[in-house]
Amino acid sequence: MAGTSKRSRVPAHWLLIAVPAAVLLVFFVLPNALLLSASFLKSEAQQLTAAPTLENYRFLLTRPLYLEVFLRTFVIGLAVGAIDVALGYPLAYFLVRTRSRWKGLLIALSLAPLLASVVVRTYGWYIILNRFGIANDALLGLGMIDQRIAFMPSTGAIVIGLAHALLPYTVLTIMGSLNGINPNLESAAMSLGATRTRTFFNVVLPLSLPGIAGGFILVFSIAISAYATPAILGGPATQVAATAIYGFIMQLLDWSLGAALAVVLIVCSLTLLYAASRLGARRAVL
Amino acid sequence: MTTEQTLNNELDRREFIRRASAAAVVSLGAPYVWGQRTDETLVVNSFGGEYQELFEKNVIEPFEKKFGVKVIHDATGTSSQDYAKIRASKGAPGFDVAAALSPPEVILGAKEGLLEKITDKEVPNLKFTWEKARQTLPPVTVIHTLQFDSLLYNKDKVDRPASWADYWQPEKRYGTKVKGHVINYNPANLLSVYALIHAAELGGGGASNMDPAWALLKSQKPYVGAVVTTSAEAAPHFESGEVWLSPYWSARAGYYISRGIPYGMVVPKEGVIANIDSASVPIGAKNKKLAYEFINFMLEPATQRAWCQAYFCSPGRGDLTDWPKAFMDSQIVTKQQFDSVKLPDLDAIGANRKDWTLRWQEIMG
Numbered sequence A: 001m002a003g004t005s006k007r008s009r010v011p012a013h014w015l016l017i018a019v020p021a022a023v024l025l026v027f028f029v030l031p032n033a034l035l036l037s038a039s040f041l042k043s044e045a046q047q048l049t050a051a052p053t054l055e056n057y058r059f060l061l062t063r064p065l066y067l068e069v070f071l072r073t074f075v076i077g078l079a080v081g082a083i084d085v086a087l088g089y090p091l092a093y094f095l096v097r098t099r100s101r102w103k104g105l106l107i108a109l110s111l112a113p114l115l116a117s118v119v120v121r122t123y124g125w126y127i128i129l130n131r132f133g134i135a136n137d138a139l140l141g142l143g144m145i146d147q148r149i150a151f152m153p154s155t156g157a158i159v160i161g162l163a164h165a166l167l168p169y170t171v172l173t174i175m176g177s178l179n180g181i182n183p184n185l186e187s188a189a190m191s192l193g194a195t196r197t198r199t200f201f202n203v204v205l206p207l208s209l210p211g212i213a214g215g216f217i218l219v220f221s222i223a224i225s226a227y228a229t230p231a232i233l234g235g236p237a238t239q240v241a242a243t244a245i246y247g248f249i250m251q252l253l254d255w256s257l258g259a260a261l262a263v264v265l266i267v268c269s270l271t272l273l274y275a276a277s278r279l280g281a282r283r284a285v286l
Numbered sequence B: 001m002t003t004e005q006t007l008n009n010e011l012d013r014r015e016f017i018r019r020a021s022a023a024a025v026v027s028l029g030a031p032y033v034w035g036q037r038t039d040e041t042l043v044v045n046s047f048g049g050e051y052q053e054l055f056e057k058n059v060i061e062p063f064e065k066k067f068g069v070k071v072i073h074d075a076t077g078t079s080s081q082d083y084a085k086i087r088a089s090k091g092a093p094g095f096d097v098a099a100a101l102s103p104p105e106v107i108l109g110a111k112e113g114l115l116e117k118i119t120d121k122e123v124p125n126l127k128f129t130w131e132k133a134r135q136t137l138p139p140v141t142v143i144h145t146l147q148f149d150s151l152l153y154n155k156d157k158v159d160r161p162a163s164w165a166d167y168w169q170p171e172k173r174y175g176t177k178v179k180g181h182v183i184n185y186n187p188a189n190l191l192s193v194y195a196l197i198h199a200a201e202l203g204g205g206g207a208s209n210m211d212p213a214w215a216l217l218k219s220q221k222p223y224v225g226a227v228v229t230t231s232a233e234a235a236p237h238f239e240s241g242e243v244w245l246s247p248y249w250s251a252r253a254g255y256y257i258s259r260g261i262p263y264g265m266v267v268p269k270e271g272v273i274a275n276i277d278s279a280s281v282p283i284g285a286k287n288k289k290l291a292y293e294f295i296n297f298m299l300e301p302a303t304q305r306a307w308c309q310a311y312f313c314s315p316g317r318g319d320l321t322d323w324p325k326a327f328m329d330s331q332i333v334t335k336q337q338f339d340s341v342k343l344p345d346l347d348a349i350g351a352n353r354k355d356w357t358l359r360w361q362e363i364m365g
Helices: A002-006 A012-039 A055-062 A064-097 A103-110 A118-129 A134-141 A155-179 A183-191 A196-207 A209-224 A228-234 A241-251 A255-285 B003-009 B013-034 B049-067 B079-088 B103-112 B124-128 B131-135 B164-168 B170-178 B190-202 B211-223 B231-239 B250-258 B288-298 B301-311 B325-330 B335-340 B346-364
Strands: A009-011 A041-044 A047-052 B010-012 B041-045 B070-074 B097-101 B142-154 B182-185 B224-228 B245-249 B263-266 B274-280
Touching: A009 A012, A012 A041, A012 A255, A041 A055, A041 A255, A047 B103, A055 A064, A055 A255, A064 A103, A064 A155, A064 A209, A064 A241, A064 A255, A064 B346, A103 A155, A118 A134, A118 A155, A118 A228, A155 A209, A155 A228, A183 A196, A196 A209, A209 A255, A228 A241, A241 A255, A241 B079, B041 B288, B049 B070, B049 B250, B049 B288, B049 B301, B079 B097, B079 B103, B097 B103, B097 B288, B103 B274, B103 B346, B124 B288, B131 B142, B131 B335, B142 B164, B142 B190, B142 B250, B142 B288, B142 B301, B164 B170, B164 B190, B164 B211, B164 B245, B170 B211, B182 B190, B182 B211, B182 B231, B190 B211, B190 B245, B190 B274, B190 B346, B211 B224, B211 B346, B224 B231, B231 B245, B231 B250, B245 B250, B250 B263, B250 B301, B274 B288, B288 B301
Parallel strands: B041 B070, B041 B097, B182 B224, B182 B245
Antiparallel strands: A009 B010, A041 A047, B097 B274, B142 B245, B142 B263, B142 B274
């Protein structure tokens, strides 16, 4: 025992941290480092060479096609985030405040989309939105249109599909925030003469802003990196960053450009998320 | 904190390293233990969809029966996706036979040294394959079937097309009624590359001058109702009848027509380009001996007859006779027929495919 006590000690909880840290190091940091290095290498005739270059970035940042891809990706992220917050907030508010005995069931129902695969959900929208789909049939049947409309492939179809798929994330995040608000604050505001509407806008809404920001950031992050929904509802002619990266790496076998595009996406996303978190922190201080 | 608590809560460094090492060995070794295969197991990669069922029935099951082995069929991915897996794994993608590679990937595989060289010694039936086609590819693959890019049309909606111009300039032949009923493919699919080469040739160009193709693509765009990447993605558009004109691989076209869709298949007057389907063995394949046996079996006369007639593709060897007349009339089974189809300019395709895809994306995006 005397010998053992002289050995340097490692706290047991380090083991808990070490395992996930090792997993992240091997499966996240290392592949991303390789990705970063590949983005600075030249590809010739679909083969990666050892020649360093900035050409991949110059190519992506000067071609209108890829600037459009980035713009489309971030517009989709912002639109999906805004739609999900707008739809998710009233739902979360209702689910938190309802005293119905079916509350548990209602919460489960609102989160039900998470139980189905995103591919299955997206194909549901495919059936509805395609030129010969239910939406066109209904509009034609009602006499609202006389020619079928191509709802997809389009950016709008991608926004609809992603907004539906990601809604539960904003509901969950906002519910967490609303649950943390002390009900006495609302009672106090109303006892001082505030109407229910004024109480909501002056007390509840400001206090639930962290939940709104969290939900928005979460949904925005998932939406800008989504692959399956844009691939199905956007097709090869309506590309977003993830489908373009996939195209470079899996179809064109040009890993340099795919890696550079991935790096640009990661950097833009981290910058936007950092800005959003700083903004959130300032709001919290104020 | 007492000494006893310290002993309970802390591990010494050696113990920590010992436990971590054990955990690492178990987690890294587990896939090999769980995924262990015997020598009598072969993993074959090819396509899914209707191809999968026919391939299993006409090639895999007879092979299993003859050799008394188990074949695991990995029916995922397109040719380029399959090659991406080979490249990412440095030649050990988890399958022993890449049974559905197209020429651009085979050429890349030879350049990168990720596919095994194959000779008559490993695959005795190699010597029977179409010689001219064999000479276009590096010796790391074995041609097993041929297809060509036909023109498919909806018989209920439009008259039989005669030229690639009827696809590329549909309004000239069919008027505005065809608007929204033409399908176009991403050049990630070789079918699109071939169709674009036909477009270039219509305007006096070719694989070395694609400018006429881009002009035709721009003029065709308003008439395009569906844009897809893979041939399988196009199938629902044929089933719904919404697509009236499409370039399409002859095998799949023949298969769907045989299933009753109201479409006809045409060999346009300007001709068609052959697509060479071939099989290769990645350098890191676990069961190479059986992989070569499988490729050789694919070229056996009985296998060729069963598979080609089931999938409506042409055989990989030209020495087989006594095909049914209807099959002979629509496929490439004689040297004369083989000489009538164009072989792709693989050097030009390999060198320019990325740029063509980017140009296509800029126009269609």
